[in-house]
Amino acid sequence: MKTGALPKQLDLRGLAARGVQINGTVSPDDLPRLAESGIGIVDLGSAAFDFRRDEEARYVVAVSVEVKVVMQCQRCLGDMEVPITTASLMACVWTDEEAASLPATYEPLLVEDAADLSDIAEEEILLAIPVSPVHETECKSEAQQAALAAEVEGPEKVEDTGERESPFAVLERLKS
Numbered sequence: 751m752k753t754g755a756l757p758k759q760l761d762l763r764g765l766a767a768r769g770v771q772i773n774g775t776v777s778p779d780d781l782p783r784l785a786e787s788g789i790g791i792v793d794l795g796s797a798a799f800d801f802r803r804d805e806e807a808r809y810v811v812a813v814s815v816e817v818k819v820v821m822q823c824q825r826c827l828g829d830m831e832v833p834i835t836t837a838s839l840m841a842c843v844w845t846d847e848e849a850a851s852l853p854a855t856y857e858p859l860l861v862e863d864a865a866d867l868s869d870i871a872e873e874e875i876l877l878a879i880p881v882s883p884v885h886e887t888e889c890k891s892e893a894q895q896a897a898l899a900a901e902v903e904g905p906e907k908v909e910d911t912g913e914r915e916s917p918f919a920v921l922e923r924l925k926s
C-alpha cells in the first residue's frame with residue numbers, strides 16, 4: 751500500500767473487480783471547490799479507498815477521509831479549525847435510474863469510464879463540513895482560552911486529592 755497524491759483517471763470498476771486498496775494524501779490542490787468557498791485545510795489530509803464487489807456483484811468502494819479545514823467562525827468571524835472525518839460506502843452506477851434502485855446503505859457514485867479519487871474525497875468533505883460553524887467554547891483568542899483552561903484545571907486537581915468516603919464504607923456502617 752503506497753501513500754502519496756491520490757491517483758487520477760482511475761477505472762473504479764476495474765479496481766473493485768481486483769479488490770484494490772488505495773491510501774493517499776489530500777492536498778489543497780485536490781480541493782478547488784473548497785478553495786472557491788474560501789475554505790482551506792491545515793497540513794495534508796488523508797483518504798482511504800477500499801474497492802471490492804459486493805454479493806450482488808456491484809462495484810463498491812468504502813471511502814474515508816480525514817482532514818482539518820479552516821473555516822470562518824460565524825459568530826466572531828475569526829478563523830477556526832474544524833476536524834472532518836467521513837466514512838461512506840458507495841456503489842458505482844452508470845445512470846440515475848440505477849442510483850435510485852440502490853439499497854440505502856450505498857451512496858451512488860455516478861461514474862462513466864474513469865474518475866479522480868481527489869474529486870470523490872472533495873465531495874465527501876463538502877458534504878461533511880458544518881453549514882454555520884462557531885467556536886466550540888466562546889470566541890476568545892488562543893491565549894485567553896489557554897488561560898481559562900489553566901484556571902479550570904487548578905481547582906479540579908485539588909478536589910480529586912481530597913478524601914471521600916466510599917459508598918461501600920457507608921453501607922457497612924449502616925448495616926452494623
Ligand SMILES: [Zn+2]
Nearest residue numbers: 823826885889
Ligand atoms: Zn468565534
